[in-house]
Amino acid sequence: MKNKTAPSKAWATVQIARHPERPQFLDYVGEIFTEFDALHGDRLFGDDGAMVGGLARFDGQPVMIVGQHRGRSTREKLQHNFGMSNPEGYRKSQRLLDMAERFNIPVLTFIDTMGAYPGVGAEERGQAEAIATSLAQLSNLKVPVIATVLGEGGSGGALGIGVADRVVMLSHSIYSVISPEGCASILWKTAEKAEQASEALALTAEKLKKIGIVEYVVDEGEGAHLNPEQVMQSLKSVLKQALEELQAMDANERCEARYQRLMKFGSNNLGLTS
Template structure:
């Protein structure tokens, strides 16, 4: 069942009326309400288009966090054949917030790594809401090493509100694990495509997002800290999260203008959660296209392209 966000309430009311009229028509076929249903459906569709064409950064943040949005597991099921999940960092233990392993993507062997948030309360607890501990990133490093050893391109799917900040996580060196993961991404000799499919918050996101090409879904977000975290630091309250989201330029559109990301993947009208299969398929098409574009680059060229890309971020041209 589709859940609606706060700003979607007018749409929910119209679509609810359509559903109710269709139910009445099924109960009493003699009642002719097709014209009324058609008008309401057309009005709801237009309202949905208008609403999603003018989302502000905070509304996009809400869409990026929508519970029905496709997650890592959904993309793997839709795009990757013979996926073999690998567990453990060979140092401390397993972290289900980061999943990964080898598989086949449209005829080629690849290594897939990503955050998994979970789809219900049981799986959200299992995956710690996609907030990884250091062992999750160290597992990622192990998989990156394996990808390089067997010359497999790397695909990463980013969706996290940040690395887990608990005491155990800090004691085991989460900041160091994130830094080493970023360094390993930048030093890879194989192509790496990173896609922000939902939230891309803080070092917990960029730890597996330092790729040759960084893509974002249209209504995903990407920033150094969550809007609530920024609000708490600057205003000593999370009540200013909406203002923080606007000031931080967390949207794909702003980040493309700033040169932080390379490409925006359009979402179905109403967000990826309304047409999950379509979004997964089109994301796969984009990944395939980007991998083809990197085929002619050797190991040194791939490293150099990746390094130059990230070193150029934030620099201002001086006359």
């Protein structure tokens, strides 16, 4: 019998990030936060189930949390559109971030999406504009912003809530400009090269931390689905540390540091051309 080649490390990570039993955003909310009050609607079109957000308390202090939730059962997946946000989802998050800025409340975002919803209706309602506006808004917030990649961080759909002072990734999460299958389909005209593409994309937490895209990596052992409580507590400790660091900074100093952080992306300072 012919032995199969073991999957590459990056491709193995992709599989764990997509594991059906992996904890999702609302699982973390119930463990890490208290007094969560979900807020709904973008005040323009409707409420998007993929983007969930609202006020909560983190270690006793008020915070604004926004995240993508995929769902598990068929009914829940349809309710949350498999975690793929429509424009109204990003506009809802913009409304919540405006509220956070007005009342000087720190923002914590949680990423877990294949990407923004690519349907015709989403495009007609301004999907690209909604994401672009979210990027600009997050870039300019004076309150602390921390983004965490819980599972799959795909393309602009993830980046729409991913601009932050600090970015945290779970060790088996992934973050990339395109899915491995999408990349393979473009470069090699077949999704069967997805494993090779996953290596080329540098989508793992380890690689992204090395090149400066991510500040913190939370160790989840063999996978967060195997020891969820421990991983959630580890994430809570990292978020607390990051928030304390950011709150100790002056608002203008924090904004300037965020700007400099963004400006170094794509430069030789990240070692991307080495």
